[in-house]
Amino acid sequence: MNKPAPVAEAEAPTALHQRIRTDIEAKILSGELGPGDRIPFEHELTEQYGCSRMTVSKAISALAEAGLIERRRRAGSFVARPRVHSAVLDIPDLRAEIEGRGQAYRFELSVCVQRAADGPDEAELAGGRTLLALRGVHFADARPFSLEDRLISLRAAPEAARIDFTQISPGAWLLEHIPWTEAENRISALAADTEAARLLAIAPRTACLAVERRTWRAGVGVTRVRQLFPGEAYDLVARFGPSRG
């Protein structure tokens, strides 16, 4: 039992509430505190760190919001059990991702037409107007990296009809001009059809990772994009830690 008395230590220049937070986080990550264990009461930490209750409370509240801890009145604060299903998913910005590996990024537009909505999903996106339908390939150096099929709602983004998407990729333009406020991603696997395989320069029926993203701005659909990645060539990595960095 070692009381970490605030003696002469190499103190980090961090704020105290941050230090309390990371201290507890460390105890959880090290397994010293497991799910269900009670962490010290606020008044105990208050004494231990020689600070006011507000400071301790701020630290613990942040941990609670991050999902590492559950607080119960009168009972205390307890380490939460890790949730299997929650993780942070990195769906990369393709340009940044490719250039980050030192490869040259290029987007090659192959289709760009206005057309009416087809089916209920597209109708919701179109909202009675027409859609801009795009298809193109993202290249890393000379190699096809991802096939992109995109619909843009001309209701949400009427200016898009006048943009030359051979100069700027649709994703980059949209983020710059119609930033989304909500997004939903679907991830699935499917076999590339003949046309997709040709554009990606892979064998037909190769298993591909399909990412479909829909975005909204203030509840109004902005775009729906499907990206196809050759399966063996790419991974999406998701991590779960104590969050925060």
Add this chain to the structure above:
Amino acid sequence: MNKPAPVAEAEAPTALHQRIRTDIEAKILSGELGPGDRIPFEHELTEQYGCSRMTVSKAISALAEAGLIERRRRAGSFVARPRVHSAVLDIPDLRAEIEGRGQAYRFELSVCVQRAADGPDEAELAGGRTLLALRGVHFADARPFSLEDRLISLRAAPEAARIDFTQISPGAWLLEHIPWTEAENRISALAADTEAARLLAIAPRTACLAVERRTWRAGVGVTRVRQLFPGEAYDLVARFGPSRG
């Protein structure tokens, strides 16, 4: 003595700092405030809500931590641009997922052996000891839902060698007894080989979604699991909103 009896408005019983937070969040989600826009200064909100600066600060700090807002000293607080690549991924707990749809869940173990590590990745997981290698299928009603290949480190979980995994699925047992503190998920697509196709009752070479998860406890590897989902049969859905909820 008695409460102020807020008759005039249908006030939510929420805390004030929460209300400030959701108010600003709503302005961002509605597009009224776009990326780069400055939100009111703390002292303005203080006046607007008739509360102290601490209360306003708590609300804005929470938004900053959630990534919706960036704060810059002396300059103010600004709406952050949405990051394309960060989303919350729902990797479901299979039992909960299946039973949630009203189907019967069953796990059928087909292989359970102890063996030595094979390759550097497995060696790191094993840490000089042997591994427990499992294979089994998760069923929804009578239909195969997912093929699971799992390695359990007997260093991190020696008791696992004595568990009867026909009675409890390895994932459920591990979460109960050796909860992880860190996890990494990889998502990719691949074609089912003959054996996998047989176990999943699908055509060989069908495109499947492959989820590989590794977990650690206090930096020590616990398990590595690969789950294979028939591609058309399943989606992983990831959402990004203002988080929280």
Add this chain to the structure above:
DNA sequence: CTCGGATTTATGTCTATACATATTCGAGAC
């Protein structure tokens, strides 16, 4: 006109206090 330092300002952290609220626990009623 430029550079560098002083000033101003908004956020960052912290305190001491107060009261509200949910939940547990024990004492007394039945």
Add this chain to the structure above:
DNA sequence: GTCTCGAATATGTATAGACATAAATCCGAG
């Protein structure tokens, strides 16, 4: 015994004030 009610307690929210810190801005010296 068990049920109910009130006391105890830990968290939840909020305040007013204080000082620290970073950065934009202004201003004077060169």
